[in-house]
Amino acid sequence: MRSDKKILAGNKRLAWVDKYRIFVLFALVFLFMSVFAPRFFNVFNLTSIMKTVAMNACVAIGFTIVMICGQLDLSIGTVITFAGVLGLSLKGSLGYAGSVPVAIAAGALVGLFNGLLVAKAKINSFIVTLGTMTILQGAIYTLTGGNTISLSTPDAFAVSDFLAKPLLPLVTPRILITVALVIGFELFLRRTQAGRNFYLVGGNKNTAWLAGIKTDGYTVIAFVLSGALAAVGGVFFAMESSAATLKMGDQSLMYVISATIIGGTAMSGGKGGVFRTVVAILTLEMLYTGIILFGLGNEVKIFIAGLILAAVVLYEAYAVYKHEKEVGKRPELVKELAVGKPGAADKPA
Amino acid sequence: MMGNLSAKAASAADGRSVGSNRLGGFVNQAGIYGIAFLFIALGAVLQSFGVINNFMSAQNFLNIIDAVALLGIVTVGMAFVTYSGHYADMSVPTTMALAGIVSVEILKYGFVPAVAAALAVGLAIGAINAIVVGRLKANPIIWTLAMNYVTMGVIRFVWVNKQIYPDMKTDDALTLALFDNIFRFRFFDLIGLPVLVLVILMVAGQFLLMRTAYGAQLKLTGSARKAAKFSGINVERVVGIAFILAAFTATIGGLTVTSLSRVGAWYNGAGYDFKAVTAIVIGGMTLAGGRGSIIGVIGGAFVIGLMNNIMTLLGIGTFSQDMIRGAIFIAVVGINAKSLRSLGRDDA
Numbered sequence: 001m002r003s004d005k006k007i008l009a010g011n012k013r014l015a016w017v018d019k020y021r022i023f024v025l026f027a028l029v030f031l032f033m034s035v036f037a038p039r040f041f042n043v044f045n046l047t048s049i050m051k052t053v054a055m056n057a058c059v060a061i062g063f064t065i066v067m068i069c070g071q072l073d074l075s076i077g078t079v080i081t082f083a084g085v086l087g088l089s090l091k092g093s094l095g096y097a098g099s100v101p102v103a104i105a106a107g108a109l110v111g112l113f114n115g116l117l118v119a120k121a122k123i124n125s126f127i128v129t130l131g132t133m134t135i136l137q138g139a140i141y142t143l144t145g146g147n148t149i150s151l152s153t154p155d156a157f158a159v160s161d162f163l164a165k166p167l168l169p170l171v172t173p174r175i176l177i178t179v180a181l182v183i184g185f186e187l188f189l190r191r192t193q194a195g196r197n198f199y200l201v202g203g204n205k206n207t208a209w210l211a212g213i214k215t216d217g218y219t220v221i222a223f224v225l226s227g228a229l230a231a232v233g234g235v236f237f238a239m240e241s242s243a244a245t246l247k248m249g250d251q252s253l254m255y256v257i258s259a260t261i262i263g264g265t266a267m268s269g270g271k272g273g274v275f276r277t278v279v280a281i282l283t284l285e286m287l288y289t290g291i292i293l294f295g296l297g298n299e300v301k302i303f304i305a306g307l308i309l310a311a312v313v314l315y316e317a318y319a320v321y322k323h324e325k326e327v328g329k330r331p332e333l334v335k336e337l338a339v340g341k342p343g344a345a346d347k348p349a
Numbered sequence: 350m351m352g353n354l355s356a357k358a359a360s361a362a363d364g365r366s367v368g369s370n371r372l373g374g375f376v377n378q379a380g381i382y383g384i385a386f387l388f389i390a391l392g393a394v395l396q397s398f399g400v401i402n403n404f405m406s407a408q409n410f411l412n413i414i415d416a417v418a419l420l421g422i423v424t425v426g427m428a429f430v431t432y433s434g435h436y437a438d439m440s441v442p443t444t445m446a447l448a449g450i451v452s453v454e455i456l457k458y459g460f461v462p463a464v465a466a467a468l469a470v471g472l473a474i475g476a477i478n479a480i481v482v483g484r485l486k487a488n489p490i491i492w493t494l495a496m497n498y499v500t501m502g503v504i505r506f507v508w509v510n511k512q513i514y515p516d517m518k519t520d521d522a523l524t525l526a527l528f529d530n531i532f533r534f535r536f537f538d539l540i541g542l543p544v545l546v547l548v549i550l551m552v553a554g555q556f557l558l559m560r561t562a563y564g565a566q567l568k569l570t571g572s573a574r575k576a577a578k579f580s581g582i583n584v585e586r587v588v589g590i591a592f593i594l595a596a597f598t599a600t601i602g603g604l605t606v607t608s609l610s611r612v613g614a615w616y617n618g619a620g621y622d623f624k625a626v627t628a629i630v631i632g633g634m635t636l637a638g639g640r641g642s643i644i645g646v647i648g649g650a651f652v653i654g655l656m657n658n659i660m661t662l663l664g665i666g667t668f669s670q671d672m673i674r675g676a677i678f679i680a681v682v683g684i685n686a687k688s689l690r691s692l693g694r695d696d697a
Binding site: 072117121122123124126127128130131132133134137138139140141142146254257261267297298299302303305306307309310313314316317318320321324 | 436481484485486487488490491492494495496498499500501502503505506509510623626636666667668669670671672673674675676678679682683686687690
């Protein structure tokens with residue numbers, strides 16, 4: 001009996017760590033950087049971190065929803081760039097009032113294309129989005145002729161100044177948009193029936209279907225949201241900098257995948273949350289900024305970013321591997337494994 | 350033309366024929382070469398109408414074959430990963446880059462150590478993939494993508510964002526000439542060394558896949574992993590070997606690319622992941638695993654090479670070609686998935 005309790009307590013402790021690990025990590029990184037990194041803890045630096053996070057956080061909302069559905073969207077990086085390029089290059093003819101909705105709609109359309117192919121044609125999401133990624137890459141270069149698009153008209157600068165100017169300490173309008181989206185989608189996923197259904201679809205598609213949930217519809221909507229939100233992130237970022245480079249979305253895929261998994265969204269679907277992903281993005285960005293502030297180069301940052309992603313995927317895979325090893329075995333064997341004392345479970349309590 | 354291609358590729362792909370139907374199997378495998386022939390015919394027709402020039406020339410075909418050789422080498426190994434039901438090895442681009450840059454760095458100790466070092470790092474990446482995906486059963490795409498970023502980080506970190514050149518590392522003329530000739534050596538001034546390597550890899554790969562116990566185990570693992578496991582196959586090892594083979598051919602491809610460009614850099618090999626997967630699916634190997642052949646996959650690479658050549662001669666830009674390739678890729682996979690579903694397999 002005693003060993004039973006021990007195992008239970010141990011598992012609970014582990015579950016607790018697993019559940020709140022991202023918030024613990026966030027606090028640790030924040031404290032460490034505030035104390036040790038030069039010029040980290042000041043309003044200017046923290047605002048610049050928030051600005052960098054604003055784009056990836058926006059993108060990560062959609063990516064997390066897709067992952068909760070048990071799918072993967074590799075096209076987000078190119079959607080960011082595509083939307084940025086589209087938003088700026090159409091500004092001349094439509095104005096921002098027209099070009100921004102067009103850019104976001106284009107992102108949603110890419111998502112719809114992905115979603116329909118995944119849900120209706122039943123092609124693996126990784127394959128579909130790999131294909132879309134290549135198509136979009138070609139489209140971006142064809143659209144721009146390989147050049148950075150930058151605007152230098154006074155009204156473009158006015159918009160850019162408005163988006164970048166802090167209303168309150170740490171809060172610029174663009175950050176505010178992102179925060180609103182994060183809160184909105186967090187509440188939608190947690191508190192509404194429709195939001196909960198995404199978890200059910202990802203957790204067990206067949207059960208969800210038998211329970212009367214339109215699984216295909218939810219999958220398509222997840223991809224549409226992912227495309228639209230990636231476009232929102234990209235187009236506002238491009239507007240704030242009045243420029244869209246062809247590489248603006250290149251790093252995002254890696255950051256967003258790492259953050260989503262660190263935040264506790266399961267690769268197999270059905271588990272996770274938007275808010276946790278965004279906290280993970282903040283944590284990672286603080287870490288990367290700290291690396292630069294310590295005087296280390298960009299290559300160190302890329303190196304460490306890769307290592308973190310690999311470590312996280314490895315940890316997840318190992319946890320699942322261990323879990324699968326224990327599931328389905330006779331309970332007394334599980335006890336032996338956990339306690340590490342063969343024969344301990346033989347004696348009745 | 351496009352619909353024709355997809356339909357043929359699909360019929361080549363679903364591999365309905367079992368061993369008893371040798372002729373049918375051969376026709377299925379050879380289908381992709383029929384498509385290649387159609388492309389050649391298309392090129393000839395376009396030339397006879399004067400739309401494109403210089404297609405039907407020996408020099409042009411040599412160019413096509415050279416371009417196909419490089420892609421084909423990388424594709425052979427990756428095909429084993431696809432066949433095992435693990436879709437693709439996304440770490441191939443930076444495996445190529447790392448093998449290339451390491452070989453350039455070690456060139457100062459001579460040619461043989463350089464090649465050996467490239468093989469060592471390439472196979473090390475393969476071994477890591479083998480353990481993590483094969484044994485720990487990590488999601489193959491996310492893991493190999495992560496591995497791709499790690500390797501890129503390693504290259505950028507160690508070489509501090511710099512490119513390195515072979516003649517910077519050694520003055521020995523023989524070593525430099527040997528390294529240059531990995532890509533440039535020609536037998537009888539005609540057949541390039543990469544082409545010979547491709548033919549050897551193709552024959553060896555086809556033999557391994559179709560005529561050995563390992564190939565049979567891989568087929569069962571790719572079609573039904575659980576069944577394979579319960580029938581006593583060491584699936585961890587079988588899948589792991591597939592990833593090591595992918596890393597091995599990626600290393601050879603990386604050496605060839607680096608010899609071609611005469612520079613070691615982190616971006617060598619960029620794009621080869623997608624090109625290889627496209628060749629694999631066009632060549633009739635399904636992403637669901639356990640179906641297709643190496644000969645078909647090389648046919649896929651050949652079709653891509655022909656397509657690129659004709660599009661370039663037509664004056665279609667590189668980036669528009671990307672878009673067309675992406676669309677064809679999705680179309681072929683979609684048709685494969687559909688035909689597999691009608692056979693009762695619900696994934697692709």
